[in-house]
Amino acid sequence: MFCLLCNSEEKLYDGLCKECFLKEFELVEVPEYATFTVCSHCGATLKHDKWVQTGYYDDEIINDAIQKDIEINPKLLNPVIETQITNNRGTVYDCILHVSGNIIGEPIEKKYPIEVKVEKGVCSDCSKFYSGYYEAVIQLRADDRKLEESEIEEADLFISNEIQRISKTNKLAYVTERIVLKEGIDYEVGSYNAAHKIAINMQKQFGGHITESRKIVGHDKSKSKDLYRSWLSVRLPSFHRNDFIEYDNKILEIKKIGSHKFVGRNIHTYEDESISWKEYDKIKKIATPNDIRQTTITNITPTDIQVLDPDNYDTVDLKKHESMERFNIGEEINVIKIKDRTYILI
Ligand SMILES: [Zn+2]
Numbered sequence: 645m646f647c648l649l650c651n652s653e654e655k656l657y658d659g660l661c662k663e664c665f666l667k668e669f670e671l672v673e674v675p676e677y678a679t680f681t682v683c684s685h686c687g688a689t690l691k692h693d694k695w696v697q698t699g700y701y702d703d704e705i706i707n708d709a710i711q712k713d714i715e716i717n718p719k720l721l722n723p724v725i726e727t728q729i730t731n732n733r734g735t736v737y738d739c740i741l742h743v744s745g746n747i748i749g750e751p752i753e754k755k756y757p758i759e760v761k762v763e764k765g766v767c768s769d770c771s772k773f774y775s776g777y778y779e780a781v782i783q784l785r786a787d788d789r790k791l792e793e794s795e796i797e798e799a800d801l802f803i804s805n806e807i808q809r810i811s812k813t814n815k816l817a818y819v820t821e822r823i824v825l826k827e828g829i830d831y832e833v834g835s836y837n838a839a840h841k842i843a844i845n846m847q848k849q850f851g852g853h854i855t856e857s858r859k860i861v862g863h864d865k866s867k868s869k870d871l872y873r874s875w876l877s878v879r880l881p882s883f884h885r886n887d888f889i890e891y892d893n894k895i896l897e898i899k900k901i902g903s904h905k906f907v908g909r910n911i912h913t914y915e916d917e918s919i920s921w922k923e924y925d926k927i928k929k930i931a932t933p934n935d936i937r938q939t940t941i942t943n944i945t946p947t948d949i950q951v952l953d954p955d956n957y958d959t960v961d962l963k964k965h966e967s968m969e970r971f972n973i974g975e976e977i978n979v980i981k982i983k984d985r986t987y988i989l990i
């Protein structure tokens with residue numbers, strides 16, 4: 645028997661001598677070009693039917709694209725493929741594949757040129773964003789009053805910072821629309837999880853309480869589950885710091901607003917009291933710092949302080965608290981009149 649190519653007379657492999665066989669053997673079948681898809685908005689790449697965020701155009705992505713599109717000769721043992729990018733022209737990469745392995749007991753190595761083309765696509769998250777998709781609405785409201793401009797500005801800034809932070813790990817953390825309504829501001833947020841986190845953090849920052857409701861807005865056939873949209877209403881309290889509220893037959897001046905509680909100073913006993921937001925419904929705002937008046941101390945005894953009623957200049961005797969030792973006769977001090985009773989503010 646002779647080699648079909650060189651007529652040499654020796655052991656044959658598929659009709660060829662060893663030398664001719666190794667020369668003719670193709671380690672891989674390489675298509676004209678390989679492709680990979682990149683989201684033209686965010687640079688995510690499609691990998692095994694899933695969009696993944698990776699470094700843009702890196703060697704690994706090109707390697708993956710090639711591995712997906714070439715076929716290794718099943719006869720090749722221990723195949724190793726290394727990709728070398730030799731040139732980049734816009735969306736085309738010229739690459740050389742260095743393929744090695746073993747065949748008929750001999751090591752073999754060959755180079756194959758291949759083009760890798762970048763195809764532009766839109767990833768699922770970006771297509772949601774561009775179609776205005778949103779899973780939740782944060783509703784900024786205030787109880788029993790209009791939101792103040794400064795509160796809206798603070799909330800806008802707070803939400804935008806939160807979105808920036810959360811969007812590093814959640815691509816649906818975006819605001820599709822901010823809608824000004826007469827009762828407040830609605831922020832449509834792509835991701836429910838992001839909206840929920842933001843609402844909780846807003847409550848921690850601004851106080852008040854959150855209520856949540858949701859509605860079915862569609863059905864995802866591919867996952868056979870209902871699609872929901874949630875409304876997270878962040879209701880700022882009717883009162884601010886330094887306002888006066890009535891609670892449990894006491895009058896408190898609000899000193900601190902926290903996430904779980906707020907602190908009010910009882911303007912009769914001058915003791916601070918923390919109140920849970922759960923008690924919110926039992927609270928009535930009764931005065932603001934605009935209602936504070938100035939008046940003059942007309943007399944001081946060991947137990948009492950006498951001041952002028954700021955409305956009719958009658959003298960009023962009030963109990964002296966230990967913190968009032970520093971007061972002097974003739975001094976101007978702040979008082980507030982609530983339900984015809986005068987209180988000294990300290
Ligand atoms: Zn031969």
Ligand SMILES: [Zn+2]
Pocket residue numbers: 683684685686687688766767768769770771
């Ligand atoms: Zn994208």
